[in-house]
Amino acid sequence: MISLAEADFLALVVLVLATAPCIYRVLYGPTLPDRIVAEDALGNALVVIFGLYAYREGSIFLIDVAMLLAIISFVGTIVLAKYLDKGKVL
Amino acid sequence: MVDLIETLSIGCLLIGVLALSLGMIGLLRLPDVYNRLHATTKIGTLGAFGVLLSIMIQEFGTSGLSPMGVKALTAGLFILLTSPISGHMISRAAYKMGVDLCEGSILDEYEGERKD
Numbered sequence: 207m208i209s210l211a212e213a214d215f216l217a218l219v220v221l222v223l224a225t226a227p228c229i230y231r232v233l234y235g236p237t238l239p240d241r242i243v244a245e246d247a248l249g250n251a252l253v254v255i256f257g258l259y260a261y262r263e264g265s266i267f268l269i270d271v272a273m274l275l276a277i278i279s280f281v282g283t284i285v286l287a288k289y290l291d292k293g294k295v296l
Numbered sequence: 297m298v299d300l301i302e303t304l305s306i307g308c309l310l311i312g313v314l315a316l317s318l319g320m321i322g323l324l325r326l327p328d329v330y331n332r333l334h335a336t337t338k339i340g341t342l343g344a345f346g347v348l349l350s351i352m353i354q355e356f357g358t359s360g361l362s363p364m365g366v367k368a369l370t371a372g373l374f375i376l377l378t379s380p381i382s383g384h385m386i387s388r389a390a391y392k393m394g395v396d397l398c399e400g401s402i403l404d405e406y407e408g409e410r411k412d
Contacts, residue, residue: 210354213306217313217347224317227324231332239329239390246382247323247336250375251316254347257368261351269364273371280378287385290393 211262218258225251242286249279301357305350312346319343328398329390333383340379348372 231244253276260268288295315338322335348368355365
């Protein structure tokens with residue numbers, strides 16, 4: 207059985223590789239909502255990557271970055287969806 | 297006790313990473329916005345929350361109830377709460393904007409609500 211540190215490292219590698227479809231969809235997505243969906247998924251994946259990296263490094267600051275990125279990513283997605291819906295944000 | 301924590305955290309990590317990878321494959325392969333949204337919502341709920349819960353369990357095993365574990369769990373719960381909301385708003389905006397359903401769709405219950 208593999209140890210916890212190795213499992214964390216393997217998970218980090220898989221997660222970084224898994225962001226490639228998001229980047230492809232952001233670049234070549236056929237419509238604008240496709241790109242927003244991909245951006246939302248990329249934000250969620252980055253929160254997880256920052257969390258795992260912070261845990262591996264034992265850094266208390268990077269986990270704050272993960273929390274803040276979760277909040278900012280949600281607000282950005284909501285603002286873009288409102289803009290698509292109404293043509294203005296507020 | 298240590299074995300239990302190790303098994304639990306590796307199980308949560310495996311479920312989370314699997315859900316995240318499958319969601320990304322779905323984002324790449326599925327034919328239309330609504331299907332892609334159906335795949336990527338799993339990333340937010342099961343994937344992100346699973347991995348961050350695994351971090352919290354590992355941190356609990358090594359150093360008890362520490363700030364890092366609590367912050368990781370907070371970020372996971374926040375994603376768990378907000379990911380369905382953003383998915384719903386994107387799909388509503390896409391439908392009102394006029395993005396069509398894919399070729400093989402057989403039912404559109406929201407038809408007629410579209411903004412002309």
